[in-house]
Amino acid sequence: MAPFEQHLFICTNQRPADHARGSCAPDGDDGLQKAFKKALAERGLTRRIRANKSGCLDQCEHGPTVVVYPDGVWYGGVTTADVAEIIDRHLLQGDPVARLQLAPSCINTASCPHKPRS
Amino acid sequence: MAPFEQHLFICTNQRPADHARGSCAPDGDDGLQKAFKKALAERGLTRRIRANKSGCLDQCEHGPTVVVYPDGVWYGGVTTADVAEIIDRHLLQGDPVARLQLAPSCINTASCPHKPRS
Numbered sequence: 001m002a003p004f005e006q007h008l009f010i011c012t013n014q015r016p017a018d019h020a021r022g023s024c025a026p027d028g029d030d031g032l033q034k035a036f037k038k039a040l041a042e043r044g045l046t047r048r049i050r051a052n053k054s055g056c057l058d059q060c061e062h063g064p065t066v067v068v069y070p071d072g073v074w075y076g077g078v079t080t081a082d083v084a085e086i087i088d089r090h091l092l093q094g095d096p097v098a099r100l101q102l103a104p105s106c107i108n109t110a111s112c113p114h115k116p117r118s
Numbered sequence: 119m120a121p122f123e124q125h126l127f128i129c130t131n132q133r134p135a136d137h138a139r140g141s142c143a144p145d146g147d148d149g150l151q152k153a154f155k156k157a158l159a160e161r162g163l164t165r166r167i168r169a170n171k172s173g174c175l176d177q178c179e180h181g182p183t184v185v186v187y188p189d190g191v192w193y194g195g196v197t198t199a200d201v202a203e204i205i206d207r208h209l210l211q212g213d214p215v216a217r218l219q220l221a222p223s224c225i226n227t228a229s230c231p232h233k234p235r236s
Contacts, residue, residue, distance in 0.1 A: 002222050002223075002225060002226065003190055003192060003222055003225045003226065004226065007185070007187065009127060009170070009172065012173070033173075047226060048177075050176065052127070052172060052173055052175065053172070053173025053174070054127065054169025054170060054171070054172055054173065055130070055151075055172065056170075056171075057168075057170065058168065067123065067125070068188050069187035069188055069190075070187055070188040070189075071188075072119060072187075074120055083227055086222075104120050104121055105120075107120060107121045107122075108120065108121065108122065108165060111219050
């Protein structure tokens with residue numbers, strides 16, 4: 001076989017409910033990662049594309065956060081309702097889902113307007 | 119700021135000691151990921167390169183496993199003794215550490231000679 005053609009990392013990090021940076025998986029479950037995994041399996045894609053659990057991706061204020069490699073596309077505020085669209089439009093057709101995509105200027109910054117305490 | 123230039127995912131998955139596929143983190147700790155994180159911090163690289171905890175990367179028989187994106191370079195059998203070499207040679211000089219690199223033919227395969235039960 002060969003390496004994955006695309007590799008998704010879905011943050012499943014959980015912080016206390018009152019943590020300043022929020023939490024990608026506030027309920028402590030991995031429901032979003034499981035939804036990606038199930039949808040990939042239904043499409044027969046699990047050998048080509050992997051939906052991986054990830055520790056903190058450090059973009060917490062935009063969570064739940066997903067990054068797709070090798071594309072280097074970052075998504076924020078992802079819910080299970082977005083899973084099919086990300087797979088069918090981005091992963092299969094090469095067209096990232098713009099409404100969920102994080103701008104490069106919003107990544108790894110202390111000054112992003114979406115960060116409430118910046 | 120901008121997205122990470124390189125993003126390492128270090129498997130911290132733990133299975134029971136007698137599990138057929140082995141375990142990337144048999145002692146249940148994240149020592150390897152912490153060693154990468156510390157070494158990156160010492161070199162002032164944490165804004166450019168992130169060492170991320172990851173769930174199971176599904177290459178368990180070659181563990182402890184690390185994958186570097188967007189390069190798409192996979193490493194197997196990585197220990198804390200290899201951390202400086204991976205950072206200084208691969209990440210900073212663009213020269214992957216061949217002795218630790220997993221061949222594409224060893225990834226996602228049932229027939230790899232390194233897999234004892236194949």
